[in-house]
Amino acid sequence: MASFFIKQETMVNPHRYCVIMCGGIGSRFWPYSRSSRPKQFIDFLGIGRSLLQMSYDRVLDIVPPENVVILTNEQYASLVREQLPGLADHQILLEPARRNTAPCIAWAAYHIAARDPEASIIVAPSDHLITREGVFVDAVLAGFEFVEGNDALLTLGIKPTRPETGYGYIQVGAAVSGDIHKVKTFTEKPRLELARVFLESGEFFWNSGIFLWKADTIIKALKENAPDVANTFERGAGLFGTPAEADFIRENFPGCMSISIDFAVMEKARNVYVECVSFGWSDLGAWSALYDNSPKNRDGNVTQNCSVLAYNSTGNIFAVNGEKLLVVDGLKDYIVADAGDVLLICPKAEEQRIKQMVNDVKLAHGDKYL
């Protein structure tokens, strides 16, 4: 078909890659997020694209589409193919076991380095929300330039907007280039009083879990700081990018230790930097995060995908699949989540107990409702 418009191709660097981590089970969003269809595969905001699809869309201005690599559990292979039909098979790496982020990131690095020894990589979760995508793109482009010119492990630190106790924090040290600083310390989720001090100090940023580095920089850092993890993949040298890779992973990945990249590398390495950014980010880690990031009606209720008639009800999140009418009276600050065969009614303040509830459901009913 002829067209009067020619889309201007964005100049993207062919050595830049994006790894999207997509293997989580999102149990804090149960029953909306199910082990058979976790939260990253759900159109959480009701806009027609799942969180994974949004994560994919937003990196297409940064890396060539053929340089996007999805890491996921093998159980979700068909979901990924269904939601991102443009991907080639070699762009989807299927983990045969859940081993936290370090083994996942290590495999991706060895896989990409075998394909392109000059590769630089952004690693991003598939289930986060970013509202200001233009600012995100500019920040990532600046980050790529930094890691490509330096032997650096770079993490994105989000300028905090509230004394959030659900996130880890990064204390920044000296500025080295633009918004990029040396990292002074990583800090676990703080208590509220400490979170307030962090917020006021201006020195602490939320740990986003989004990383940039060259493939060879992270491989070197793994060898130095997490040799057990690195050795697993060193044994496959020469197999990555070949038809033998899948068999090698199936045999060796499950034996790798389960450890996060923060604990394995970032908190130990000396060449760790943080780019201080602000682009409307949330990890959508639990219902209250979704509540905070969703439009509310005048009673402060958030409604997802359903018709609601609410009386004397404020501060709730109503998430109901399908063509259901919800009639509610006298509920304040609750989660009401209906997922067909499971209905959850729980105070927002008790959402940290949902994981325990899921365990209880498993004990009572097996996997039927998970």
Place this chain on the structure above:
Amino acid sequence: MASFFIKQETMVNPHRYCVIMCGGIGSRFWPYSRSSRPKQFIDFLGIGRSLLQMSYDRVLDIVPPENVVILTNEQYASLVREQLPGLADHQILLEPARRNTAPCIAWAAYHIAARDPEASIIVAPSDHLITREGVFVDAVLAGFEFVEGNDALLTLGIKPTRPETGYGYIQVGAAVSGDIHKVKTFTEKPRLELARVFLESGEFFWNSGIFLWKADTIIKALKENAPDVANTFERGAGLFGTPAEADFIRENFPGCMSISIDFAVMEKARNVYVECVSFGWSDLGAWSALYDNSPKNRDGNVTQNCSVLAYNSTGNIFAVNGEKLLVVDGLKDYIVADAGDVLLICPKAEEQRIKQMVNDVKLAHGDKYL
């Protein structure tokens, strides 16, 4: 098939009839009770029989099965035939419009009188609960004997067990025979303080809406006390029990005034008596009545037809259709009723507002959810 046992036929008087009123829409039990399938057609207690079927079963020791007459709205004809397949067509009288109890009872009386001038009748709602059926049968047999020997309109008055504000009360006068007394007054639903006085006095009984009379006694009482209603049916003299009855009703019933039998006759007539009884009765008029009459777990929760995992939750009624798992935290004294396309969450104390909610739903969504 041969049998070694011969069921002993209960001697039932062939002039005794039972009219079961079955046309209500049960909107106080919405969304469990829907206009397309109101509460009397639902297996409310999860025992395999609907309230209508239970009402039918319990009169078979009192009247011959062919003397049971069901009055219902024409919209429910197929539901009645499905639930009571043994009935002949002439035992199902289909009202073309909703006109409260007096026109319904009047039609039944004219219809039965045409078939059997010596008929005596028990009139009973289809959606009440009676737990002690043997006591009920004995009371009704005594009542039939009384009305067959006297020019009497008899109502069953239930000995109150609590200061219920949701029922009408009957004040009893002098005893005339066994448990049967003259009625002194009918009283509307009292406020709580008054209900307490009623309960302590021993003189007040709940108005059950169950009546006994001879067909000619109620027809005479209608002529004297509600001539407008009686005249509607007098115009059909000669047609009842003939093939012309249905057309006559279709043309004339909708024009009849809408009025309750209490207001039209019982509160006016002089020959009104009450039989004071106690057989575990509830009108199941609303969710709290169902709650009161259902077995509770140790947290005081009532569960209907569903699996529930409840935390910090007491005094609730959980009524969920189908194979659903309900997980609840922090709910006290609520109704949670899921009927497929509608989910209601409402404090038990606010159940009188459900009718208003149904109206609001109709305004917003038409008949879709009614």
